[in-house]
Structure formats: C-alpha cells, structure tokens
Amino acid sequence: MTRSAIELPVTADDRRIAWLAALAIGLTLAEAAIPSPVPGVKPGLANIVILLVLLQYGWRAAAWVSALRVLAGGLLLGSLFAPGFWLSAAGALVSLSVLALARHLPGRYFGPVSLSVLAAFGHIGGQLALAGWWLLPSAALIKLLPVFAAAALIFGAVNGVIVARLLAAPAPDKRQSTPCILP
Amino acid sequence: MMLRAGDAGVLLAGAGLVAALTVFAWGGGRGDTAVIRAAGQIVQTTALTHAQSFTIDGPLGTTRIEIEPGRARIARDPSPRQLCVKQGWLTQSGQAALCLPNQVSLEIRGRTSTYDTLGY
Numbered sequence: 001m002t003r004s005a006i007e008l009p010v011t012a013d014d015r016r017i018a019w020l021a022a023l024a025i026g027l028t029l030a031e032a033a034i035p036s037p038v039p040g041v042k043p044g045l046a047n048i049v050i051l052l053v054l055l056q057y058g059w060r061a062a063a064w065v066s067a068l069r070v071l072a073g074g075l076l077l078g079s080l081f082a083p084g085f086w087l088s089a090a091g092a093l094v095s096l097s098v099l100a101l102a103r104h105l106p107g108r109y110f111g112p113v114s115l116s117v118l119a120a121f122g123h124i125g126g127q128l129a130l131a132g133w134w135l136l137p138s139a140a141l142i143k144l145l146p147v148f149a150a151a152a153l154i155f156g157a158v159n160g161v162i163v164a165r166l167l168a169a170p171a172p173d174k175r176q177s178t179p180c181i182l183p
Numbered sequence: 184m185m186l187r188a189g190d191a192g193v194l195l196a197g198a199g200l201v202a203a204l205t206v207f208a209w210g211g212g213r214g215d216t217a218v219i220r221a222a223g224q225i226v227q228t229t230a231l232t233h234a235q236s237f238t239i240d241g242p243l244g245t246t247r248i249e250i251e252p253g254r255a256r257i258a259r260d261p262s263p264r265q266l267c268v269k270q271g272w273l274t275q276s277g278q279a280a281l282c283l284p285n286q287v288s289l290e291i292r293g294r295t296s297t298y299d300t301l302g303y
Contacts, residue, residue: 109189117193121200146205153197160190 017061021068024049028073038144040087040127041151044120044159046073047095051116051163059100066092083135087127094126095119112167113160120156124148214276214291217255219248222286231255231291241285248289257282257289 027045036042046069054062070092074080102110102118128148132141219227221239229235229250236258237248244261254272260282262268267280267289276293 105189109187110193111187111190113186113190114193117197121197142208145208146201149197149201149204153194153201156197157194 013061016057017064017068020049020053020061021065021072024065024069025072025076028069029076032077038147038151040124040148043155044123047116047119047123047156048159048162048166050095051099051112051119051159052166054099054103054115055112055163055167059096059103062099063096066096086134087130090130091123091125091127094129095122098122111160112163113157116160116163117153117156120152120159121149124152212276212293213253213274214278214293216292217248217250218290218292220288220290239287241282241287243285246282246285246287248287255289255291256280257287260287261285 024046027049031042031045034042050062050066050069053065070085070089071080074082074085074088077084079085098118099115099122102115105114128141128145215231217227217229217231218225219229219237219239221241226239227237229237231250231253233250233252235250237250239246239248241261245259246257246261247259249256249258251272254274256272257267257270257280260268262282262284267282267287270280273280273289273291276291279288279290281288
C-alpha cells in the first residue's frame with residue numbers, strides 16, 4: 001500500500017489571514033447574541049478587524065478575511081445560504097468595493113474614521129439593495145432607510161475611532177506576536 | 184490625532200445623507216388640503232392655511248370641524264363613542280377621521296396621495 005500525502009504549503013500570510021479571520025468570526029458570533037430592535041441594525045464589530053487588516057496588510061488580505069468571515073459566520077450561525085447569509089455577503093461585497101476605492105483617498109486628510117463610515121454605508125447599502133430587489137420588493141423598506149443610515153453613521157464612526165486607537169496604540173510585546181508554531 | 188480634516192467632512196456628509204433620507208422617507212406626507220364629507224358627498228374642500236371652523240349637520244346632530252395652519256381635527260361630534268374626536272389633530276396626507284354614526288368624515292390630502300381610493 002502506497003502512502004500518499006497531499007502537502008499544501010502554508011505560508012505565513014495564510015496563517016495570518018486565518019488568525020485574523022478567526023478573530024472576525026468571533027466578533028460576528030458575539031454580535032449575533034446582542035439583541036437588536038430592528039433586524040439588520042448591528043454594531044458591525046467584525047468591520048474593526050477588516051479595517052485593521054486593510055490598513056496593515058492591504059486590500060487582498062482584507063477581502064480574504066471578509067469572505068472567510070461571511071462564510072464561516074454563516075456556517076456557525078446556521079444561516080449558510082439562507083437569506084441572511086446572502087444579505088451579509090452582499091453587504092461585505094459592497095463594503096469591500098467601497099474600501100477598494102476609499103483607501104486611495106489621501107491619508108493626510110482621511111483617516112480610519114472616514115474608511116469605517118464609508119464601509120458601514122457600503123455595508124448597509126449592499127444589504128438594502130439586495131433586500132429591496134430580492135426579499136422585500138416594496139416600499140416598506142423606504143420607511144426604515146433613515147434608521148439604517150443613522151445606525152451606519154453612528155456605528156461606523158465608533159468603529160473607526162476604535163480602529164484609530166488600536167493603530168495608535170504601542171506595538172504589543174514581541175513575544176506575544178510571534179506566530180504560533182503548529183505541529 | 185484621531186479625527187482628520189476629511190473625517191469631519193465624511194461625518195458631515197453622512198449626517199447630511201441621514202437627514203436627507205429622513206425627509207425623503209418620513210417627511211413627504213404632510214397634507215395641505217382638508218376634505219369634509221357628509222353622507223358620502225364632499226361638502227367642503229379647504230386649504231390648511233388659516234384657522235377656520237365648519238359645522239356640518241348629520242343625522243345625529245352637528246359635527247364641528249376645526250382647521251388650523253397645517254392641521255385639522257373634529258372638535259365636537261354627537262357620535263356615542265367619540266372615536267373621531269379622540270383621533271385629535273390630523274397632519275399627514277392620507278389621514279382621515281370618520282364619524283360614522285353622524286356620517287361625517289374629515290380627510291387630509293397632500294400633493295402626493297398615499298392611496299388611490301379609500302372605502303369606508
């Protein structure tokens with residue numbers, strides 16, 4: 001009997017993306033437990049991670065982390081391929097597209113708060129566009145637009161401030177930031 | 184520095200967007216005309232521009248309707264349960280107060296009507 005082993009080379013980049021995606025998924029799960037008066041109004045804590053990844057490792061890494069978060073979040077919450085999953089995916093897609101453009105804004109004037117607010121509007125915009133086109137093609141959503149937009153503005157700004165503070169914080173102890181060696 | 188010049192601009196633009204959406208979604212329905220009916224027939228159509236009052240006679244007695252700038256109400260009515268009086272001031276296009284026992288109704292209309300027709 002021949003033994004065959006398929007070896008997938010794992011780069012440091014892969015490990016980092018997996019680690020950051022796990023962080024984003026954890027925040028997604030924690031957030032799902034927070035009760036919300038209106039479905040869809042959420043703090044979007046995972047966007048903090050996405051934004052940090054974007055600013056430190058670039059857009060490609062952020063897109064990976066975001067995609068993994070949506071997919072694994074759907075698996076763990078049991079909403080994979082359910083309407084909520086597609087809404088989440090649409091929001092993440094539009095949000096990432098907005099970030100792809102917004103990251104080219106001059107950094108001297110536009111900091112993490114700008115990116116976070118724009119991403120939050122992209123997120124809710126993508127979700128509402130899909131919901132309006134697919135799930136609730138009626139005028140009912142229009143009445144909720146101000147609520148969603150206000151939530152995006154407030155949570156986007158708060159998340160942006162958190163990202164700015166995290167970026168401004170001194171680098172953590174090097175002993176803790178070495179990648180863990182897996183057997 | 185946490186908030187840069189452009190950030191304030193983005194926040195202001197976001198606030199402007201929220202305000203615009205609020206007006207667009209919630210503020211569009213203010214009425215400007217009051218339509219008063221008795222026994223199904225329109226007896227009075229008046230703009231909500233200045234204070235005035237009407238008295239309409241029905242089978243039970245007299246219904247008094249008050250108009251003020253931007254709003255209208257049924258001030259007094261002989262109906263036993265006073266439902267239309269308790270509705271208070273009407274301001275939005277499409278709102279209506281019906282005094283069924285006395286067969287009088289007050290309806291607010293705006294530039295855009297929310298419904299094509301209402302059957303009572």
